[in-house]
Amino acid sequence: MRFVIKYAFNWQGGFGPFAGLLFILLTALIPSHVCAAQDNTVKILYFFSPSCKHCNEAKPFIINLSKVFSMEGLRFGEGDTPSFPFPVKQGDKSIAEGTYDVKGVPTLAILIDGVYRQKISGMPDIQDALVIVKGLKNGAMTITEATQTLKNGEITITGWIIARGIDFKKAQFFITDRKTELSVKAWLPREVVKSPVQKKRPRFMSDVIKKPVILKGIIKRNNSENIFFVTQEVLLD
Numbered sequence: 001m002r003f004v005i006k007y008a009f010n011w012q013g014g015f016g017p018f019a020g021l022l023f024i025l026l027t028a029l030i031p032s033h034v035c036a037a038q039d040n041t042v043k044i045l046y047f048f049s050p051s052c053k054h055c056n057e058a059k060p061f062i063i064n065l066s067k068v069f070s071m072e073g074l075r076f077g078e079g080d081t082p083s084f085p086f087p088v089k090q091g092d093k094s095i096a097e098g099t100y101d102v103k104g105v106p107t108l109a110i111l112i113d114g115v116y117r118q119k120i121s122g123m124p125d126i127q128d129a130l131v132i133v134k135g136l137k138n139g140a141m142t143i144t145e146a147t148q149t150l151k152n153g154e155i156t157i158t159g160w161i162i163a164r165g166i167d168f169k170k171a172q173f174f175i176t177d178r179k180t181e182l183s184v185k186a187w188l189p190r191e192v193v194k195s196p197v198q199k200k201r202p203r204f205m206s207d208v209i210k211k212p213v214i215l216k217g218i219i220k221r222n223n224s225e226n227i228f229f230v231t232q233e234v235l236l237d
Contacts, residue, residue: 040137042069044129045109047091047102050079054123055106059084061127062106069133076105110136118142118177125160125178131212132158134236140214144180147226150219154231157182158214161205173205175215175228187215187230203233 046062048055059082065071066086073084074091081088096102100109101119106126110118110133117136120129135158136142141149143159157175161184165171174181186205214234220227 040112040139041114042133042137043111043114044069044071044133045100045111046071046073047096047100047105047107047109048073048075049077049105050075050081051077052105056082058106058123058126061129065108065129065133068130112136117145119179121178128160128212131214131236135212135214135234138214140234142180143175143177143182146219146228147180147182150221150226154216154218156214156216156234157228158212160210160212161208163205163209175213182219183225183227184215185227185229187217187233 044065063085066084071086073086073088074096075081075088076091076093100116102109104121106123108120108126108129109116110120118132120126120132140156140158143157146155146157159175159177162174162176163171173184173186175184214236215228215230216232216234217228217230220229
């Protein structure tokens with residue numbers, strides 16, 4: 001930013017100062033929410049018990065999450081509190097159940113800009129939490145939010161892909177946030193082959209069954225069912 005302003009004001013020519021002033025005015029006129037849209041504040045509450053086997057198994061994933069996002073531990077049950085690189089305090093069971101719908105441990109409560117958005121419970125889903133949290137941070141909706149609002153136009157959602165059906169060719173696909181499910185139409189045809197440029201093909205539905213994804217698309221209502229037609233899979237670094 002400093003470089004751009006310095007360059008604009010020192011540009012050799014009749015319009016140098018004017019260009020610099022114009023740049024500053026245009027920057028000031030940009031609504032603040034546009035700049036802040038990709039800078040949402042994330043806080044993760046980690047509900048655990050020292051005597052919980054699955055909590056101990058989840059510890060490496062929890063520590064990795066804490067390197068990316070702000071976290072706070074809420075301890076329940078007996079036993080010595082394990083060491084974590086974030087603050088840990090005694091949890092309140094009534095708040096855990098009443099406010100965050102926590103019915104067991106290990107569980108994560110994801111807050112974006114102070115608003116409770118997503119609960120992630122159990123060891124398998126906690127392993128996938130990074131994708132879900134990044135999706136929410138960057139503006140994706142949970143499946144519950146998407147089905148409740150039914151916004152027109154393209155939206156971004158995040159959740160886990162599940163499939164039902166004995167024969168994969170006839171399987172029905174859904175995306176879920178473990179609270180609400182939404183029918184999904186495959187975003188890639190079976191005939192897609194390896195890209196001559198990337199030397200690999202894009203991911204199929206079968207590649208992401210039981211895995212977290214971030215998808216762009218449109219919700220359409222077909223009879224009594226809402227269907228999410230995918231236009232793009234958002235891939236994260």
